[in-house]
Amino acid sequence: MTNLTNDRLLIIDFGSQVTQLIARRLRELNVYCEIFPYQRISDQLIQDFSPKAIIFSGGPASVMEKNSPRPPQAVFELGVPILGICYGQQVMMEMLGGKVERGHGTAEFGRAYVKSCQQNLDILENWFEGDHEQVWMSHGDHVSQIAPGFQVYGTSPNAPFAIIADTDRRFYAVQFHPEVHHTPNGKKLFENFICIAGFSRDWTMGAYREQAVEAIRQKVGGKKVICGLSGGVDSSVAALLIYEAIGDQLTCVFVDHGLLRKNEAVEVVTMFRDNYNIPLIHAEEDELFLGALEGQSDPEIKRKIIGGLFIDIFQKYADQINGADFLAQGTLYPDVIESVSFSGGPSVTIKSHHNVGGLPEKMGLKLVEPLRELFKDEVRALGHELGLPESFIGRHPFPGPGLAIRCPGKITRQKLDILREADAVFIDQIHKHGLYDDIWQAFVAILPVRTVGVMGDGRTYDFACALRAVTSVDGMTADYYPFSHEFLGETATRIINEVKGINRVTYDITSKPPGTIEWE
Numbered sequence: 001m002t003n004l005t006n007d008r009l010l011i012i013d014f015g016s017q018v019t020q021l022i023a024r025r026l027r028e029l030n031v032y033c034e035i036f037p038y039q040r041i042s043d044q045l046i047q048d049f050s051p052k053a054i055i056f057s058g059g060p061a062s063v064m065e066k067n068s069p070r071p072p073q074a075v076f077e078l079g080v081p082i083l084g085i086c087y088g089q090q091v092m093m094e095m096l097g098g099k100v101e102r103g104h105g106t107a108e109f110g111r112a113y114v115k116s117c118q119q120n121l122d123i124l125e126n127w128f129e130g131d132h133e134q135v136w137m138s139h140g141d142h143v144s145q146i147a148p149g150f151q152v153y154g155t156s157p158n159a160p161f162a163i164i165a166d167t168d169r170r171f172y173a174v175q176f177h178p179e180v181h182h183t184p185n186g187k188k189l190f191e192n193f194i195c196i197a198g199f200s201r202d203w204t205m206g207a208y209r210e211q212a213v214e215a216i217r218q219k220v221g222g223k224k225v226i227c228g229l230s231g232g233v234d235s236s237v238a239a240l241l242i243y244e245a246i247g248d249q250l251t252c253v254f255v256d257h258g259l260l261r262k263n264e265a266v267e268v269v270t271m272f273r274d275n276y277n278i279p280l281i282h283a284e285e286d287e288l289f290l291g292a293l294e295g296q297s298d299p300e301i302k303r304k305i306i307g308g309l310f311i312d313i314f315q316k317y318a319d320q321i322n323g324a325d326f327l328a329q330g331t332l333y334p335d336v337i338e339s340v341s342f343s344g345g346p347s348v349t350i351k352s353h354h355n356v357g358g359l360p361e362k363m364g365l366k367l368v369e370p371l372r373e374l375f376k377d378e379v380r381a382l383g384h385e386l387g388l389p390e391s392f393i394g395r396h397p398f399p400g401p402g403l404a405i406r407c408p409g410k411i412t413r414q415k416l417d418i419l420r421e422a423d424a425v426f427i428d429q430i431h432k433h434g435l436y437d438d439i440w441q442a443f444v445a446i447l448p449v450r451t452v453g454v455m456g457d458g459r460t461y462d463f464a465c466a467l468r469a470v471t472s473v474d475g476m477t478a479d480y481y482p483f484s485h486e487f488l489g490e491t492a493t494r495i496i497n498e499v500k501g502i503n504r505v506t507y508d509i510t511s512k513p514p515g516t517i518e519w520e
């Protein structure tokens with residue numbers, strides 16, 4: 001919970017797939033908000049959080065089921081505006097004296113049109129274009145009788161109470177989802193809502209920078225901080241912010257595990273050394289990592305070896321600077337949101353992701369996580385604010401285990417060298433065609449298979465590689481990027497001509513799920 005602003009909005013999560021989008025829309029409107037699962041909402045939390053307004057998310061449950069999720073009744077007594085969305089509307093009605101009934105085959109999923117009831121309502125100011133508005137619905141149940149004090153302001157064919165409000169208490173509720181892009185004017189509804197609640201909209205990255213710097217100073221005092229710098233936007237922004245706060249008490253460690261891309265180590269180290277005076281250790285540890293990985297082909301074992309070695313290296317450099325008290329991490333808000341899970345039970349481990357998680361407990365370090373409250377695009381905006389070069393801000397994500405997970409099977413220096421060259425050509429092609437910013441992540445994987453080819457008049461027997469390029473919003477789901485055939489043909493020709501050791505190029509068109517973005 002941040003102390004950085006007094007204007008806070010509380011989102012109570014009832015398990016909708018799109019709850020995070022509510023937070024996104026509000027942050028875009030310069031409003032600070034946090035998501036809490038409904039089970040966590042206690043009187044104490046509400047008192048501590050002191051929300052200026054509350055939003056109930058949607059959710060998969062039915063209020064007619066026994067023990068269906070509810071907010072505490074006390075939220076209705078706080079005197080702050082409340083907006084209920086979908087399940088949030090239904091639960092509000094159920095608790096305030098209205099009625100909800102099952103859809104009986106009239107469930108509404110997808111695009112729908114809400115018709116205005118031609119009455120003025122503050123939350124609908126400049127919202128309807130004409131007398132109806134496109135929205136996105138996703139509900140089985142619907143409100144069949146509104147609670148005392150409420151009036152109806154919008155209807156749709158299967159949701160007679162699509163928009164309702166009790167203006168005296170400033171309670172608003174909608175059956176549709178204003179947070180999704182398919183409700184084109186949804187953001188306006190949130191804007192009107194926060195205006196009604198009197199938010200000062202002071203959540204800007206400029207203000208955040210000042211306040212976060214002050215918070216870091218308070219937390220760290222005169223102690224030392226060690227920060228793993230990967231060259232990615234998150235760790236770079238975290239390092240700059242902490243440096244601004246505590247100067248030379250910060251030491252960054254850039255670990256070169258021999259699994260980086262072409263020129264990457266030089267680019268990152270030069271950028272930081274040339275532009276900033278942050279004490280930076282360039283840990284050249286390729287022998288250690290590649291030695292430990294030799295002969296290993298199991299993806300999980302490879303990941304575990306790399307994760308374990310990162311811990312050893314940080315320990316080594318923390319000792320070298322005579323002990324650090326804090327470890328800085330670029331943890332983002334999506335990593336800390338505890339969403340409600342209705343799947344039951346822990347989810348299976350697909351991959352053991354490692355950043356530097358696990359480090360603090362082992363090393364007895366406290367954490368500094370100055371980006372914990374931010375979404376990725378806010379981190380980018382903060383990067384701008386801190387003057388981080390554009391080329392760093394817009395970089396594609398690169399995983400901690402690096403090229404190890406783009407080299408299925410056993411890793412050798414020879415394969416890594418070939419992979420680096422092919423990857424550099426692919427990325428160069430993407431830049432030349434102006435596609436870099438349209439793609440979430442692009443890279444080459446070298447396949448553990450050699451194939452026969454013919455070049456000139458000679459036979460070749462070299463490695464095959466796969467190009468991977470995906471679009472995504474958060475890396476959780478992804479789709480392959482639809483390159484033109486010309487682009488793919490040109491790229492394949494360039495790789496085969498320019499990279500010794502590859503004689504076949506394929507394009508991976510698997511989406512996630514069922515695939516993952518990385519190959520291992």
Ligand code: XMP
Binds near residue numbers: 354476515
């Ligand atoms: P997957 O392959 O699971 O990857 O679809 C999703 C996103 O996460 C990145 N990734 C990692 N990032 N440490 C990281 O810092 C890891 O161990 C790791 N594994 C995957 C991947 O590059 C993609 O952006």
